[in-house]
Amino acid sequence: MKFIDEFRRSELAKGLISQIHRRSRTPARFMEFCGGHTATIFRYGIRQVLPSNIEMVSGPGCPICVTANADLDKAIALAQIPEVIIATFGDMLKVPASHSSLQEVKADGADVRIVYSTMDALKIAEENPTESVVFLGIGFETTAPTIAASILQAEEGRIRNYYVLSLHKLCPPVIQAILDSGEVKLHGLICPGHVSAIIGSHPWEFIARDYGIPCVVSGFEPLDVLQCVDMLVAQIENGESKVEIAYRRGVRPEGNREALRLMGRVFEPCPAWWRGMGEVPDSGLKLRKEYQRFDAELAFDIDPGTAYEPKGCICGDILRGVKTPLDCRLFGRACTPEYPVGPCMVSSEGSCSAHYLYGGGFEG
């Protein structure tokens, strides 16, 4: 596969690993803030090949994991309305909400369909004119523009039975909240590559400027992550802190203007509740007034009930990077991929799931 295989070449990985070992002197803690990076790091055992003075910590980069139970409960409530067809990305199916999951209500008869794209959801809406299709809008700035485009497309095509539950989140505000909490001392940030493809690299500048933390925008292949670590190490050893793009084939400093324009046309920032962090201002997206007729929360009368957080679940702490899955007394016992208690164990890019499945830190 072009532009994938080349960035997995093991001989080039060896070169980067060698250079990192040679250059890295200062102990450093890097945080990756993207579930995709967490998965690459675990899948290729990247922790094992880095020098021992570099510590890798996972941040709240999995949009499912950071969605609060109160919001997940809304999705469940919508699924239980008889004429509603829920169209969702697969990530959402098994996530435990306060009392149930989409998988469970599906088994009870709710019409829940997994789609790869909102394009497929629009097709379901066209094919089922007497039902209402509600799309569960999760994800960060990579996904929000695609949902915005789907709404504009529904408007253009006069599709009247398509709705969106907007649970979208924005990355820079929450990174700021983590840094402000001062709970984790970071020396470098591995910035999300595809979020940055949309928003560009400028939104990360405040981190380098105001917090003195080096930032490098990284792609998702093993060579991309290794190159990113190498560039962070170089900044640290040179006493610099700036924003650099390692993922130059995918990211421009100004991002994707058209995507940002469409996103801004349909959505506006709003406060959002992040698991483990509480309410973070301007960190979520809601539909603008002109597009409110697509808003599932307004179109349907739902009572999600009171949100409930399971006892002993420290997903919140894990998402902030202050605890690791191994610190959780439920990890691997009451909470496993088969019977997850919290979302970090469900999404394959959640910290706990990655740890469990790939054996984080396993040698030999």
Add this chain to the structure above:
Amino acid sequence: MCLAIPALIKSIEDKEAEAEIGGITRRISLWLTPEAEVGDYVLVHTGYAINVLDQEEAEETLKLLEEIAAAAEEGEG
């Protein structure tokens, strides 16, 4: 957020395109990348092209990584 793959645009019809990766093809939306042309590689996330891939930058990056690898070998040799 994360899963986006580089696919080659084979044909364009209005705001959609046929894109191919590794021998499989899928209809994708160009709503976010109206500037994309046949022959471009685009990053596809949930069926939408989110950016046109910069092939020159890809070559540059690989060249850089090859230089690093060569230097590392020399260092060891």
Add this chain to the structure above:
Amino acid sequence: MKDKIIMAHGSGGKQAHELVEKSFVQALANPILAKLDDSAVFDFSGRLAFTTDSYVVSPIFFPGGDIGKLAVYGTVNDLAMSGAEPLYLSLSLIIEEGLPQSELEQIVDSIQKAAQEARVKIVTGDTKVVHRGSADKLFINTAGIGIIPEGIDISGSNARPGDKVLLSGPIGDHGIAVLSKREGLSFSTRLESDCAPLNSLVAEMLNASPNIHCLRDPTRGGLATTLNELARQSRASIRIEEEKVPVREEVLAACEMLGFDPLYVANEGRLVAIVGAEDAEKVLKAMQGNPYGKDAAIVGEVRAEHPGRVTMKTRLGSSRIIDMLVGDLLPRIC
């Protein structure tokens, strides 16, 4: 509605008999079935292998096959994995009311061809029709009997440290081919299911060496799940190398797009063999000489430490644990 299956076809009356005789007996022609007794009767001596399976795949027609072909080959393969020569199958259909008769005929035709290719006979069967909504078009249940040649002892618990792990061909073809037709996920591919009968392959492998300790076909749950089962049963560990596992480019591409790991994608015509190290090359050559094993490869080995664990050496040289599949493979965005 002469062209659709209706409840009456399952009720044991005239229409049911007509269906059985026209659609099944004629197509699957063999003397035992033609007798139409309540049970098939035949003589045996030796060790028997006996298996049962149900097939509920959706869609029932997919690139490279259909539920009928799958049912025959799946049963044949279960027998072959014990080293048995498959002989007789039972075939039980649960048909959803409203299934077009033409589709049923197509599937029976497919079953007949598959039985011929695998050299097995379908000697007894049953048909039931259920109300619309009670079955997803067609469910098939089978049972199979085969004879295990003398001196053959193949079992999932026989793997020993030092043994080599062989794989008969590229992984993931079936799962991805089926998925490409699923609503909400569709994409175009030339990929076809790898659905195939493995009994001739196994026979040739056994000819090459008696040192075959384990055989298993990695169906649902993929190669990863199968290796875990073997590691647990044998109380040993298995280590494979990422770069040695054959995967077609299209499978990799579809997995990249949907967020799957090919190690967990279903196969229907592949086998894993755990073979004594000294005979591994010989068995590999035998596999590569058979049409169903031409892309066979040695992908790993069995070790003593950490019994029950499966690990993989990544292309970076690091290690990761490969666990069993949990739940279903779900496409993801993140």
